[in-house]
Amino acid sequence: MAGTIGDLGEFGLIARVTARFPHSDNVILGPGDDAALVAVPDGRAVATTDMLVEGRHFRYEWSSGWDVGHKAAAQNLADIAAMGARPTALLLALAAPPDFPLDWIDAFAGGFGDECATAGAGVAGGDISASETLTIAVTAMGDLAGRPAVRRDGARPGDTVAVTGNLGLSAAGLELLRAGLSEPRACLDEHRRPHPPYAQGPAAADRGATAMLDVSDGLLQDLAHIAHASGAAIDLDPAALDPGSDLRAAADALAAAGGPVRDPATFLLGGGEDHALAATFPPDAALPEQWRRIGRVAAGSGVTVGGSSVSAAGWDHFRGVR
Amino acid sequence: MAGTIGDLGEFGLIARVTARFPHSDNVILGPGDDAALVAVPDGRAVATTDMLVEGRHFRYEWSSGWDVGHKAAAQNLADIAAMGARPTALLLALAAPPDFPLDWIDAFAGGFGDECATAGAGVAGGDISASETLTIAVTAMGDLAGRPAVRRDGARPGDTVAVTGNLGLSAAGLELLRAGLSEPRACLDEHRRPHPPYAQGPAAADRGATAMLDVSDGLLQDLAHIAHASGAAIDLDPAALDPGSDLRAAADALAAAGGPVRDPATFLLGGGEDHALAATFPPDAALPEQWRRIGRVAAGSGVTVGGSSVSAAGWDHFRGVR
Structure with missing residues (x-):
């Protein structure tokens, strides 16, 4: 009608x-x-x-x-x-x-x-x-079905940092739309209809997750919320942060169209709105099947990648992805 | 700041x-x-x-x-x-x-x-x-602290219809504001900051209220929701519907200012947004202290006042109060 x-x-x-x-x-x-x-x-x-x-x-x-x-x-x-x-x-x-x-x-x-x-x-x-x-x-x-609520402030030094779900596809999709591009489709689709891994929240809680959130502002910024609330530092493992073929293709398409030259890793680290889940687990916990390890909680503060600080300039750059 | x-x-x-x-x-x-x-x-x-x-x-x-x-x-x-x-x-x-x-x-x-x-x-x-x-x-x-939820569909013929809280003050206050008037104060105050009788909801449930709602669209219209959902009629007692001094003063002030000539009862029957509570109680129930009886549930459908139908024109008129 x-x-x-x-x-x-x-x-x-x-x-x-x-x-x-x-x-x-x-x-x-x-x-x-x-x-x-x-x-x-x-x-x-x-x-x-x-x-x-x-x-x-x-x-x-x-x-x-x-x-x-x-x-x-x-x-x-x-x-x-x-x-x-x-x-x-x-x-x-x-x-x-x-x-x-x-x-x-x-x-x-x-x-x-x-x-x-x-x-x-x-x-x-x-x-x-x-x-x-x-x-x-x-x-x-x-x-919660009897589970403890998993807050942001429970990460402890030694904990494993892990994620499940897509990272950066939505942000790449938005950049593609801004540039008038329609490929790669996976990025546009995820921007329009994100697929958060709902069942993985309770699964993580059942494995003893010490802190958790959904990635809505970008992985680095959201992990900084966990680090800050928990009074701890988080260091990510560069080897675990491969952007994958869709984000590479998106960066290539943008560059080919005369759009912004983007390192595909910036989508992964700074892109929000995929609503992946990021969590910390006790060192000896077995991760739920669909989760992947990306780093470790340490004493200190802030979020680093391979031990290197993310500069304020880099930070703003990441925020600019949105 | x-x-x-x-x-x-x-x-x-x-x-x-x-x-x-x-x-x-x-x-x-x-x-x-x-x-x-x-x-x-x-x-x-x-x-x-x-x-x-x-x-x-x-x-x-x-x-x-x-x-x-x-x-x-x-x-x-x-x-x-x-x-x-x-x-x-x-x-x-x-x-x-x-x-x-x-x-x-x-x-x-x-x-x-x-x-x-x-x-x-x-x-x-x-x-x-x-x-x-x-x-x-x-x-x-x-x-609910163990109480049954009081829905709109439980009124039965013979039940008492009762209200608690203010009726019509907010609607009169709105009319006064539209006319640029600032008295009577009670009407303007109730329009700006209504005082729903929150504690009377649980009190009514404890006394076995069979149907209840808050008056947000006007008494007649909201009681019609109860009557319709319950498959019953509601007849209001004209003697229980005295508009009171504030609504009379509001109608007088509007007339004196050359504004619309209003029967003060139209505020009482058609005015919403005071968020009074209206409910039906079993015939033998003792009403909670702050509730007042205004009518009775009967077999049939619709809402009447002293047995007389409220005409569609009157209905629209009441709706026009808002």
Whole structure:
């Protein structure tokens, strides 16, 4: 059905969007009442919220409604996984101009619901209102099933630093879009629809992870958060930081198109938004199968690569990747 | 400190805002990690979300930052109370232009934190980003402490209909502001800083309330939601619907200023945003002390006053109050 949000009205729009969301046993009472009821068998609810604003966090011309719905769910689900919890339910608030196309909203709801289903979470409730600026606010909840929450401050000298999931593909994809390029596809796909390794959060907690987070700002910057919160240093092993063929191809494509000359490692170390998980494990812990070792926690402070400091200039450069 | 959000940056702003929030034992792990941990001893988390957009839900010239913070918290806390739950923790996402004044944000955080403290809730986490349109998204969580959740669909013929809290003051206050008037003060105050009777939600649940909601769209419209969901009719007792002196004074002031001629009862029946609680109780239940009887559930459908239908024209008129 073509048309706009205004054609349908608030209640019609809520019914239409809600119909696209997956059923979940985690949601005891879903949309339609003053509030929802979400099962939290553990007695401690893990909860996080994120806001996405058109023109700031995504652009209509680079991402479809489905992409944005997928990403809005994924980035919140990843925050739940990064605590060692299983995502259970999401709440969605959306504000859009009254003349906003229904087709986009349909696609958005589809992408959002689809990624919730991937993670095993339901959509418990939400809110829809009008705004000049398309704005999406998502709250995700999760259950720890008796596990200790894995915070950022538990890394200890001697611990192993490890990651799981993609690193740098999303940032490379964004650079490619900026340069008007459409290959390599893996980078663009990951920028539009990141695939955080949700199940690996609880898996890491089960193996005794001492600190964990999802990589949203870039590996170096996010590991610096763990180092700072834990009062420790992190040194990465250069041999474990091979950017891989997609990031090399992206750097080559950008250079060939007269775009910025990029060392593919800068995507790996500085790129955010893939929502990989990074964690530290006790020295004697066996890593879960899908995790790879990339370094070690040491006494001191800050993050180094092969013992070398990352300069402030390098730092800003990495931040510039976003 | 004068200045703008941009002067402070994201992390500085988060630290500044967080410092104004109350401590709460409900918050096991607060802001600063990937997600928060909120105590849900009941094992069922009550959760709701609402978005407020400048120009749509509030205006800078009519409401201070403190007012908006207070109201953003209050309307979400009221939704939790309306399920029969005790509010435990809120999450706050805020998007504002980079040149937005820090003073307003400080006041907003003060009002938000203050109302959370009034309700006994903590602030567990949040998100801050940039947008052309000031937008606030709040998620509130609550705990049922073993009570059944009071939904909208449990009203049965013979049940008593009752309310607690203010009705119509906020809508009258909005009309007064539109007309450039500043008296009666009680109406303007309630519009800017509503005072939902949070503790009365659990109190009603303890007395066996069969259906409950908070009055956000207007008494008639919200009771129609209960009637519809419950498959029953509601008849209100005209003698129990005295608008009171403030609403009469507001109607008089509007007429004297050449504004719209309003029957003060229209504020009472059609005005939303005071976030009073309306509920139905079994015929033999003793109402909690602060509740007042206003009508009865009957077989049938729809909402009547003294047995008379409310016409569609009247309906739209009431909706026009907002």
